[in-house]
Amino acid sequence: MIIRIPLLFAGLLSLFILPFNGAIADSHGMMVGKLEITGAWARATPPSAKNGGAFLTVSNHGATADKLISASTDAAKKTELHNHINDNGVMRMRQVPHIDVPMHGQAVLKPGSYHVxxxxxxxxxxxxxxxxxxxxxxxxxxxxxxxxxxxxGGAMKKMMKHN
Ligand SMILES: [Cu+2]
Structure with missing residues (x-):
């Protein structure tokens, strides 16, 4: 497995290198403009699950605010940006139009909060x-x-309710 994962990654990357002109980040972090992407991961899903979540931190090293405005992946039919809201004591997920990345600040996408x-x-x-x-x-x-x-961990599963 230790050898197969990097090979799979290399294979995936090769699919994207030609058509895609933007930057490529991995879990060790990298820069896109003044933004640094770190700690990216996707939650493993049980066989019957239809939806999955992905998480990461965006650090803005610049003096200009930015916004994460969309996400997409071949792994799913549709990808949205979400947040959790406290609806009278019940945590629910809700689509958001964008996620702010303040200047010299961070956007943290994590379980129970903003997520892809x-x-x-x-x-x-x-x-x-x-x-x-x-x-x-x-x-x-x-x-x-x-x-x-x-x-x-299993604690988050209870919170995965959509409106
Ligand atoms: Cu969600």
Whole structure:
């Protein structure tokens, strides 16, 4: 497995290198313009699950605010930006038009907060595999992010309710 994962990643990357002109980030972090992407991962999904979540931190090293305005991936039919809201004590997910990345600040996408929502995953997201997710920022443009798929604790499952 240790050898196969990098090979799979290399294979995935080769699919994107020709058609995609933006930057490519992996879980070790990289820059797109003044934005640094770190800690990207996608939650492993059980076989029957239709939806998955992906998470990362965007650090803005510039003096201009930016916005994450969309995400897309071949791993799902549809991808949205979501947040959790506290609706009379019940945590619910809600689509948001964008996620702010303040100047000299961060946008943190994490379980229970902002996240990339993948609706209709085409295959279960298996722990130890990886997916590629394209993020589009209003000013910095596109970045292709390599996201390792990891298992998450069970505490969050109760909060995964949509309106
Ligand atoms: Cu969601």
């Amino acid at each position: 929502m993948m609706m209709g995953v085409k295959a279960p997201l298996v722990d130890g595999s990886s997916i590629m997710v394209k993020l589009t920022f209003e000013k910095a443009g596109d970045v292709m992010v390599h996201m390792p798929v990891k298992k998450a």
